[in-house]
Amino acid sequence: MTERTQVSSTWTVGKVAETFGVTVRTLHHYDEIGLLAPSARSGAGYRLYTDADLARLQQIVVYRRLEIPLETIRELLDGDESAIEHLRRQRATVMSRLDELQELVGAIDHALEKQMSNEKLTATEMRELFGDAFDESYAAEAESRWGETDAWAQSQRRTAHYTRSDWESVKAETDAVNAAFTAAIDAGLPASSEPAMDAAEAHRASINRFYDCGYEMQRNLADMYLADPRFTKTYEDIRPGLAQYVHDAIHANADRHDG
Template identity: 55%
Template sequence: MSVGAVAKLSGVTVRTLHHYGEIGLLPAENRNSAGYRQYTTAELDRLSQILYYRELGFPLEEIASLLDDASSNPIEHLNRQHALLSERLRRVQAMIAAVERERNTHMSGIELTAEEKFEIFGQSYDPAYEVEAKQRWSDTQAWAQSSARTATFSKADWQKVKADTDAGNARMVAVFNSGALPGSNEANEIAEEHRASINVFYDCGYDMQVNLAHMYLADERFTKTYEDLAPGLTQWLHDGIIANAKTRNV
């Protein structure tokens, strides 16, 4: 192929190709009858390797050393480039996610202050819970969904969440105190209300809800939340969630 054709194919300028040839990075040994460079398939393969490494930020001298290393082969180059590009992709995706979170926050302009959180959720609010939750679940889809959804919540939205939670807890205690057993229609309705309350933040299927029920018993802080509403409520809610999930063939 002529230098012009290679430039058009690769998106590299003719001047750049000439420069690569002059420094020995991409020599084009063949010439046509008029004395112009002619690139072979092997030289095009070498150009593709050069462009991969350039995209990754390697200096030309280091690229030349890598490609001229007699102990390496094209597969090794591709494996190295794949690993480097994958790592770059991971970093870029993380940066995009961070920028989107910041953008959503600034666009909404409704990030709650610590004082507002205490005002809405009362003395039970502990900032340490947010830090711990982020450490434990920040790499999960549920965390990503919850972050995206709550980024648009206004103070009024959070007040509604608190009011809905209090009302749901009151209904739960009333059904519990009525003697309704886990698996009964009344208990199943409470389990469905509980799942709906989680769906406000992230998609909560029955498997996820069952996992939450187990955590309510395993983590004494969650246990205390429900036990403060009514002694024995945590176990009842746990059993009710599992019984309800079974009726859904989960």
């Protein structure tokens, strides 16, 4: 009887990057820190990924989406847990976050029912809610630049009767959008990936709270995020490199819809 051996496939770094939606740079970084190294070589000496390497990468991608640090991921993967145990751990983490989100939704619903206050927030209260992102001088500058536009008029009409509850919803929505961008970039996903572009679409929806924001207008906003150091700093304070990533994701999403 002839012994049968199973031959595993091998993948180049470029093919792995394209298939898993990670950058070549990210894969090289994983290799450098010993998290994921190609374990095969071609006849010409090029390093190749095996099926086992890809299985490890799948685990890494899931852990990164759960915002687990790379060093912790390496400790987890190099430990004694089986693949099944890893999946159970990941599922438990996701479920715990679902519980947190459900609690947050409940808190927001309670705040909406109570309506908290029908009075407009003062400048001090706005600063307490939005922190350094709120500056009274920005409003004056915005009016001088765009006061004659339809978008400015829309924004003034829509926010004229916003209550504390409304502004807290705006803040929560903004934080959620920024968190989605951050999760995508931390997972090593390109700005043209589905999660990044979905975050860009959520960003556009949040702008629609104030005025009708089409894709071309959103492109202009994205360009301003890089052109104006104040806007750039707002994103860079959240996560270095985020301003450029948000810009690129917005343009990629606009291209997706324009196409």
